[in-house]
Amino acid sequence: MRYIVGVTGDERGREAIALALALAQTPEAQLDLVHVLTGPAPEAASSASERAYQQYLAGNAGVWLDKALALVPQDVAAEKHLRFADSFAEGLIQAADELGASLIVVGASSKGLFKRFTVGTVANALLHASHVPVALAPSGYRPPRYLTRMTCALGTRPGAETLLDVAVEAAALRHVPLRLISLVTLDAGHRRQDSREIEKWAQGHAKLALDRALAGVAQRTLVTSAVAGGHSIEEAIERLDWDDSEIVLIGSSRLAARSRIFLGTTANKMLRALPVPMVVVPRDHAKLDAQPGQPVDG
Structure with a gap:
């Protein structure tokens, strides 16, 4: 499987590479390190001055790509690519199309607090347009020696079953280990009895998801489930334990077009509260790790 890694000349680029290395711990993985320059390629420039400027930018980008490539261990297949497009996000999506990639990896905005997300322009554009999963590295992220767990945040709306299948395959x-979580928002206005009923329902939903995951994983890995409640999504997330070396998978909004990402309200709240990387899976997506030539949507 091929992963597009958005390379920039700042910490976001290093964080994206770190997350790509964490995800690429499979023999078939290949990293495609991509930097995108806005505007035309030098040979397509409309004037000599524009051509010279684009050549200058390309030279700087080549230096960044060489440094980025040096961060990848020799036992991981990697290539560097310089692209020209109307925007960085568009260039990454085009590269994913042309190279048959199954994932786009980018860093969060450099303005985020340590190990927290602040979604920048590139990530925001990808989270509303990409047709392949998008992995986001939080600020300050460094690659663990190995992943210790994958967590899948499950809802009850259409598409949750597909996300569960993706998570099972990715963890196996x-x-x-795969952990299934159900986040329950307990409104302060609820009666205590109502809150207990909501939590009881959430526990039942988590049990059903666990049973399905156990059947799908076919004893290839350990599967557990957890339910966390709070007066907000952020509070529920903070009540769960998190490993520095785990990754969370969530699905995109039900408002998304088929096989596209559209980040909903709950996912947005999760994104800003999580201390670990997040992978957003498009609606109706089939696999996180499709091989070249395999379809990546259902």
């Missing part, structure tokens, strides 16, 4: 392929 990497031989890491």
Whole structure:
């Protein structure tokens, strides 16, 4: 499987590479390190001055790509690519199309607090347009020696079953435990009895998801489930334990077009509260780790 890694000349680029290395712990993985320059390629410039400027930018980008490539261990297949497009996000999506990639990896905005997300322009554009999963590295992220767990945040709306199948396959392929979580928002206005009923329902939903995951994983890895409640999504997330070396998978909004990402309200709240990387899976997506030539949507 091929992963597009958005390379920039700042910490976001290093964080994206770190997350790509964490995800690429499979023999078939290949990293495509991509930097995108806005505007035309030098040979397509409309004037000599524009051509010279684009050549200058390309030279700087080549230096960044060489440094980025040096961060990848020799036992991981990697290539560098310089693209020209109307925007960085568009260039990454085009590269994913042309190279048959199954994932786009980018860093969060450099303005985020340590190990927290602040979604920048590139990530925001990808989270509303990409047709392949998008992995986001939080600020300050460094690659663990190996993944210790994958967590899948499950809802009850259409598409949750597909996300569960994606999570099961991704965890089994990497031989890491899979944790299924259900986040319950307990409104302060609810009566105590109502809150207990909501939590009871959430526990039942988590049990059903666990049973399905256990059947799908076919004893290839450990699967557990957890329910966390709070007066907000952020509070529920903070009540769960998190490993520095785990990754969370969530699905995109039900408002998304088929096989596209559209980040909903709950996912946005999760994104800003999580201390670990997040992978957003498009609606109706089939696999996180499709091989070249395989379809990546259902």
